[in-house]
Amino acid sequence: FLLLGPPGAGKGTQSAIIARRTGVARISTGEMLRDAIARQTPLGAQVAPLMERGSLVPDSLLVALIAERVTEPDCTNGLLLDGFPRTVNQAEALDLLVQERQMELVVLNFDVPREVLLRRLSGRRWCPRCQATYHLENSPPKRTGLCDQCGSSLIQRADDQEDVVARRLQAYDAQTVPVI
Numbered sequence: 001f002l003l004l005g006p007p008g009a010g011k012g013t014q015s016a017i018i019a020r021r022t023g024v025a026r027i028s029t030g031e032m033l034r035d036a037i038a039r040q041t042p043l044g045a046q047v048a049p050l051m052e053r054g055s056l057v058p059d060s061l062l063v064a065l066i067a068e069r070v071t072e073p074d075c076t077n078g079l080l081l082d083g084f085p086r087t088v089n090q091a092e093a094l095d096l097l098v099q100e101r102q103m104e105l106v107v108l109n110f111d112v113p114r115e116v117l118l119r120r121l122s123g124r125r126w127c128p129r130c131q132a133t134y135h136l137e138n139s140p141p142k143r144t145g146l147c148d149q150c151g152s153s154l155i156q157r158a159d160d161q162e163d164v165v166a167r168r169l170q171a172y173d174a175q176t177v178p179v180i
Protein backbone atom coordinates (compact mmCIF):
# COMPACT_ATOMS: atom_id res chain seq x y z
CA PHE A 1 0.00 0.00 0.00
CA LEU A 2 1.20 3.43 -0.85
CA LEU A 3 -0.22 6.47 0.91
CA LEU A 4 0.25 9.72 -1.00
CA GLY A 5 -0.81 13.16 0.12
CA PRO A 6 0.38 16.52 1.45
CA PRO A 7 1.69 17.02 4.99
CA GLY A 8 -1.24 16.99 7.42
CA ALA A 9 -3.49 14.91 5.13
CA GLY A 10 -3.69 12.07 7.64
CA LYS A 11 -1.27 9.55 6.11
CA GLY A 12 0.33 8.77 9.45
CA THR A 13 -2.98 8.40 11.30
CA GLN A 14 -4.59 6.23 8.64
CA SER A 15 -1.50 4.11 8.00
CA ALA A 16 -1.28 3.26 11.71
CA ILE A 17 -4.93 2.08 11.60
CA ILE A 18 -4.47 0.06 8.40
CA ALA A 19 -1.28 -1.55 9.73
CA ARG A 20 -2.99 -2.48 13.01
CA ARG A 21 -5.98 -4.03 11.23
CA THR A 22 -4.11 -5.88 8.47
CA GLY A 23 -0.80 -6.74 10.15
CA VAL A 24 1.27 -5.34 7.27
CA ALA A 25 4.49 -3.52 8.14
CA ARG A 26 4.15 0.25 8.32
CA ILE A 27 7.10 2.18 6.94
CA SER A 28 7.08 5.92 7.60
CA THR A 29 10.15 7.59 6.14
CA GLY A 30 9.54 10.75 8.22
CA GLU A 31 9.55 8.64 11.41
CA MET A 32 12.67 6.74 10.33
CA LEU A 33 14.48 10.03 9.72
CA ARG A 34 13.31 11.61 13.00
CA ASP A 35 14.47 8.45 14.78
CA ALA A 36 17.92 8.76 13.11
CA ILE A 37 18.11 12.38 14.33
CA ALA A 38 17.11 11.35 17.89
CA ARG A 39 19.75 8.59 17.89
CA GLN A 40 22.34 11.06 16.54
CA THR A 41 23.45 8.75 13.72
CA PRO A 42 25.47 10.06 10.72
CA LEU A 43 22.27 9.90 8.63
CA GLY A 44 20.46 11.94 11.31
CA ALA A 45 23.18 14.61 11.27
CA GLN A 46 22.96 14.82 7.47
CA VAL A 47 19.18 15.17 7.26
CA ALA A 48 18.43 17.34 10.34
CA PRO A 49 19.17 20.75 8.73
CA LEU A 50 17.10 19.86 5.65
CA MET A 51 14.10 18.67 7.67
CA GLU A 52 14.27 21.70 9.97
CA ARG A 53 13.79 24.02 7.03
CA GLY A 54 11.07 21.92 5.39
CA SER A 55 13.11 20.69 2.41
CA LEU A 56 13.09 17.15 1.11
CA VAL A 57 16.04 14.86 1.85
CA PRO A 58 18.08 13.72 -1.23
CA ASP A 59 16.53 10.85 -3.22
CA SER A 60 19.66 8.66 -2.96
CA LEU A 61 19.40 8.56 0.85
CA LEU A 62 15.69 7.72 0.82
CA VAL A 63 15.98 5.06 -1.87
CA ALA A 64 18.81 3.32 0.03
CA LEU A 65 16.81 3.52 3.28
CA ILE A 66 13.71 1.94 1.70
CA ALA A 67 15.62 -0.69 -0.30
CA GLU A 68 17.16 -1.93 2.95
CA ARG A 69 13.98 -1.65 5.02
CA VAL A 70 11.85 -3.79 2.66
CA THR A 71 14.25 -6.72 3.05
CA GLU A 72 13.45 -7.01 6.77
CA PRO A 73 11.40 -10.05 7.81
CA ASP A 74 8.28 -8.10 8.86
CA CYS A 75 7.79 -7.03 5.22
CA THR A 76 7.12 -10.53 3.88
CA ASN A 77 3.35 -10.15 4.43
CA GLY A 78 3.10 -6.85 2.63
CA LEU A 79 3.97 -3.32 3.54
CA LEU A 80 2.53 0.11 3.78
CA LEU A 81 4.58 3.12 2.70
CA ASP A 82 3.79 6.42 4.41
CA GLY A 83 5.76 9.35 3.01
CA PHE A 84 7.59 7.58 0.19
CA PRO A 85 7.83 8.22 -2.76
CA ARG A 86 7.83 12.01 -2.65
CA THR A 87 9.60 12.68 -5.97
CA VAL A 88 9.40 11.22 -9.46
CA ASN A 89 12.92 9.76 -9.04
CA GLN A 90 11.82 7.96 -5.88
CA ALA A 91 8.69 6.67 -7.64
CA GLU A 92 10.86 5.25 -10.44
CA ALA A 93 13.11 3.54 -7.89
CA LEU A 94 10.00 2.10 -6.22
CA ASP A 95 8.76 0.79 -9.57
CA LEU A 96 11.96 -1.24 -9.92
CA LEU A 97 11.65 -2.54 -6.36
CA VAL A 98 8.03 -3.55 -6.97
CA GLN A 99 9.06 -5.47 -10.10
CA GLU A 100 12.06 -7.13 -8.44
CA ARG A 101 10.05 -8.30 -5.46
CA GLN A 102 6.96 -9.11 -7.55
CA MET A 103 4.73 -6.95 -5.41
CA GLU A 104 1.29 -5.64 -6.27
CA LEU A 105 0.82 -1.94 -5.68
CA VAL A 106 -2.30 -0.26 -4.25
CA VAL A 107 -2.13 3.55 -4.13
CA LEU A 108 -4.32 5.71 -1.88
CA ASN A 109 -4.14 9.42 -2.61
CA PHE A 110 -5.34 11.79 0.12
CA ASP A 111 -6.84 14.96 -1.28
CA VAL A 112 -7.44 17.50 1.51
CA PRO A 113 -8.24 21.24 1.20
CA ARG A 114 -5.33 23.50 2.11
CA GLU A 115 -7.13 25.31 4.94
CA VAL A 116 -7.84 21.96 6.62
CA LEU A 117 -4.16 20.96 6.28
CA LEU A 118 -3.06 24.22 7.91
CA ARG A 119 -5.49 23.75 10.84
CA ARG A 120 -4.35 20.17 11.36
CA LEU A 121 -0.64 20.98 11.22
CA SER A 122 -0.83 24.01 13.53
CA GLY A 123 -2.79 22.00 16.14
CA ARG A 124 -0.66 18.87 15.85
CA ARG A 125 1.31 17.81 18.93
CA TRP A 126 3.89 15.05 18.93
CA CYS A 127 5.67 12.77 21.36
CA PRO A 128 9.44 12.98 20.82
CA ARG A 129 9.90 9.67 22.63
CA CYS A 130 7.46 7.29 20.89
CA GLN A 131 6.39 9.49 17.93
CA ALA A 132 2.66 9.24 18.77
CA THR A 133 0.69 12.12 17.26
CA TYR A 134 -2.20 14.14 18.74
CA HIS A 135 -4.25 17.18 17.82
CA LEU A 136 -5.25 19.89 20.32
CA GLU A 137 -8.92 19.72 19.20
CA ASN A 138 -9.46 16.61 17.05
CA SER A 139 -7.60 14.02 19.13
CA PRO A 140 -6.28 15.49 22.37
CA PRO A 141 -4.33 13.28 24.80
CA LYS A 142 -6.18 12.09 27.92
CA ARG A 143 -3.94 14.23 30.15
CA THR A 144 -3.18 17.68 28.76
CA GLY A 145 0.29 17.90 27.24
CA LEU A 146 1.25 14.28 28.02
CA CYS A 147 1.53 11.26 25.73
CA ASP A 148 -1.14 8.57 26.31
CA GLN A 149 1.32 5.83 25.36
CA CYS A 150 4.47 6.72 27.31
CA GLY A 151 3.65 9.75 29.49
CA SER A 152 6.31 12.02 27.93
CA SER A 153 5.66 15.74 27.43
CA LEU A 154 4.20 16.54 24.01
CA ILE A 155 5.76 19.20 21.81
CA GLN A 156 5.09 20.85 18.46
CA ARG A 157 7.35 19.42 15.73
CA ALA A 158 9.81 22.12 14.61
CA ASP A 159 8.69 21.57 11.02
CA ASP A 160 5.01 22.11 11.96
CA GLN A 161 5.72 25.79 12.62
CA GLU A 162 4.01 28.13 10.20
CA ASP A 163 6.95 29.28 8.08
CA VAL A 164 8.31 25.73 7.71
CA VAL A 165 4.84 24.36 6.87
CA ALA A 166 4.67 26.83 3.97
CA ARG A 167 7.95 25.44 2.60
CA ARG A 168 6.82 21.81 3.06
CA LEU A 169 3.66 22.56 1.09
CA GLN A 170 5.74 24.21 -1.64
CA ALA A 171 7.95 21.09 -1.80
CA TYR A 172 4.80 18.96 -2.04
CA ASP A 173 3.40 21.02 -4.93
CA ALA A 174 6.67 21.12 -6.85
CA GLN A 175 8.09 17.65 -6.20
CA THR A 176 5.31 15.29 -5.05
CA VAL A 177 2.28 16.37 -7.11
CA PRO A 178 4.02 15.12 -10.31
CA VAL A 179 4.21 11.66 -8.67
CA ILE A 180 0.39 11.46 -8.56
Ligand code: AMP
Residues within 6 Å of the ligand: 007, 029, 030, 031, 033, 050, 051, 054, 055, 056, 057, 058, 062, 082, 083, 084, 085, 086, 087, 090, 159, 168
Ligand atom coordinates in the same frame (compact mmCIF):
# COMPACT_ATOMS: atom_id res chain seq x y z
P1 AMP B 1 6.79 13.49 7.28
O1 AMP B 1 6.85 13.03 8.68
O2 AMP B 1 6.36 12.43 6.33
O3 AMP B 1 6.01 14.78 7.13
O4 AMP B 1 8.29 13.85 6.84
C1 AMP B 1 9.03 14.85 7.52
C2 AMP B 1 10.22 15.30 6.70
O5 AMP B 1 11.09 14.18 6.43
C3 AMP B 1 9.90 15.86 5.32
O6 AMP B 1 9.54 17.23 5.37
C4 AMP B 1 11.24 15.65 4.61
O7 AMP B 1 12.20 16.60 5.00
C5 AMP B 1 11.69 14.30 5.15
N1 AMP B 1 11.19 13.17 4.31
C6 AMP B 1 10.33 12.19 4.68
N2 AMP B 1 10.10 11.34 3.66
C7 AMP B 1 10.82 11.80 2.61
C8 AMP B 1 10.97 11.38 1.25
N3 AMP B 1 10.35 10.29 0.78
N4 AMP B 1 11.81 12.10 0.46
C9 AMP B 1 12.46 13.19 0.92
N5 AMP B 1 12.35 13.66 2.17
C10 AMP B 1 11.53 12.98 3.02
